[in-house]
Amino acid sequence: MLVYQGKTKDLHKDSEGNYYFQFKDDVTGKDGVFDPGENQVGATMEGSGKSNVIVSTFFFELLKEKGIPTHFVSSDAENSTMQIKPATVFGEGLEVICRFKAVGSFVRRYGMYVESGTDLDSYVEFTLKDDDRQDPLITQDALEQLGILKDGEYNRLKELTKDISEILKEALAEKDLELYDIKLEFGRLDGSDEIVLIDEVSGGNMRVYHQGEYIDPLELVNYFN
Amino acid sequence: MLVYQGKTKDLHKDSEGNYYFQFKDDVTGKDGVFDPGENQVGATMEGSGKSNVIVSTFFFELLKEKGIPTHFVSSDAENSTMQIKPATVFGEGLEVICRFKAVGSFVRRYGMYVESGTDLDSYVEFTLKDDDRQDPLITQDALEQLGILKDGEYNRLKELTKDISEILKEALAEKDLELYDIKLEFGRLDGSDEIVLIDEVSGGNMRVYHQGEYIDPLELVNYFN
Numbered sequence: 478m479l480v481y482q483g484k485t486k487d488l489h490k491d492s493e494g495n496y497y498f499q500f501k502d503d504v505t506g507k508d509g510v511f512d513p514g515e516n517q518v519g520a521t522m523e524g525s526g527k528s529n530v531i532v533s534t535f536f537f538e539l540l541k542e543k544g545i546p547t548h549f550v551s552s553d554a555e556n557s558t559m560q561i562k563p564a565t566v567f568g569e570g571l572e573v574i575c576r577f578k579a580v581g582s583f584v585r586r587y588g589m590y591v592e593s594g595t596d597l598d599s600y601v602e603f604t605l606k607d608d609d610r611q612d613p614l615i616t617q618d619a620l621e622q623l624g625i626l627k628d629g630e631y632n633r634l635k636e637l638t639k640d641i642s643e644i645l646k647e648a649l650a651e652k653d654l655e656l657y658d659i660k661l662e663f664g665r666l667d668g669s670d671e672i673v674l675i676d677e678v679s680g681g682n683m684r685v686y687h688q689g690e691y692i693d694p695l696e697l698v699n700y701f702n
Numbered sequence: 703m704l705v706y707q708g709k710t711k712d713l714h715k716d717s718e719g720n721y722y723f724q725f726k727d728d729v730t731g732k733d734g735v736f737d738p739g740e741n742q743v744g745a746t747m748e749g750s751g752k753s754n755v756i757v758s759t760f761f762f763e764l765l766k767e768k769g770i771p772t773h774f775v776s777s778d779a780e781n782s783t784m785q786i787k788p789a790t791v792f793g794e795g796l797e798v799i800c801r802f803k804a805v806g807s808f809v810r811r812y813g814m815y816v817e818s819g820t821d822l823d824s825y826v827e828f829t830l831k832d833d834d835r836q837d838p839l840i841t842q843d844a845l846e847q848l849g850i851l852k853d854g855e856y857n858r859l860k861e862l863t864k865d866i867s868e869i870l871k872e873a874l875a876e877k878d879l880e881l882y883d884i885k886l887e888f889g890r891l892d893g894s895d896e897i898v899l900i901d902e903v904s905g906g907n908m909r910v911y912h913q914g915e916y917i918d919p920l921e922l923v924n925y926f927n
Binding site: 568569585586587588589590591597598600601602605607609610613614615616617618619622623624625 | 812813847
């Protein structure tokens with residue numbers, strides 16, 4: 478049963494009540510050109526669904542080893558599926574970004590104070606998922622004022638994001654890849670208030686460089702085979 | 703001696719070393735139409751300099767009575783001047799906003815979660831003064847990461863902003879005026895690290911309503927005569 482149709486993957490529930498993602502070969506972009514920053518589906522890339530399952534599985538299994546709670550249960554790369562535990566997002570969806578280098582929207586906002594490429598100390602910020610408003614930045618006070626986060630959740634999300642990002646940064650460094658920034662999504666596990674990492678963890682969520690060269694998100698899988 | 707030429711006032715230093723603002727009748731706006739949200743001078747309004755001195759003096763004197771540190775020394779409405787203690791802004795200038803009602807940029811950013819006119823609980827947020835980047839919103843972590851604020855200063859500014867805004871809200875309520883939001887600027891007093899309220903406190907810094915009707919910033923002075 479189709480529960481939710483997403484841009485790059487659909488959420489299904491099977492007859493036994495298990496939830497799983499069906500990854501698609503659709504990628505975000507515009508006019509047929511892939512762009513992970515775009516909020517709409519604009520292109521199809523053969524094999525991208527499978528690639529995202531392979532990369533996500535690697536990271537979710539690594540995070541499990543390190544004791545980080547996630548919604549991941551298991552995956553099947555051949556069929557581009559991933560079984561997950563159901564969770565509810567914060568508000569209409571919240572993204573938590575960790576930055577090790579000042580690039581992208583950070584420099585567009587704060588270019589008066591920082592040059593592109595400057596090191597940042599695992600700086601964390603939150604944005605709302607809202608295509609119409611270009612995913613606006615939001616502060617702790619606004620998240621609590623609008624009832625999107627409860628007391629204590631901001632700091633829990635910030636700490637989890639730092640921990641996860643450090644783990645991924647180290648794992649990428651072992652492959653001679655440098656993590657510049659990463660965008661994570663969290664939810665509360667259904668039936669409890671436990672906060673877990675949700676969605677996928679793949680090239681489209683992060684900026685990765687190899688010896689100073691930007692790695693196309695869809696090429697990231699080549700380092701995991 | 704002219705120290706700094708601003709959009710709506712100039713900063714002078716006299717022969718005895720005193721600093722004072724010379725308010726001008728120039729107002730921010732575009733194509734001859736007054737707009738307090740605009741970042742450029744676009745119109746001239748006869749008497750606006752004097753009006754801003756009268757309103758600012760009222761508020762600065764009230765704040766002094768309540769024990770709030772400000773850069774205000776004295777003023778001369780006839781000559782549109784205000785003597786101040788010299789202070790240095792944070793970074794290239796930082797604005798601290800307190801909101802009692804959700805309007806303006808707050809709704810443009812968070813309209814998915816809040817309707818225009820909703821009550822807010824003296825919500826405080828910080829923006830950078832940067833005309834080219836439309837005064838971007840900035841979080842506590844970014845302010846500290848970029849070296850704009852030192853440890854403890856964020857909370858001090860937030861508390862001062864809440865206290866000042868509550869005092870002004872009450873004073874306006876006594877005139878049957880309702881404060882929706884207000885934008886303040888702070889600096890460190892030269893020769894010490896004491897944080898004080900700087901700039902002016904006039905109609906252009908706040909949204910004020912009278913019995914549900916928006917009060918033009920230049921009309922606010924009529925309630926102070």
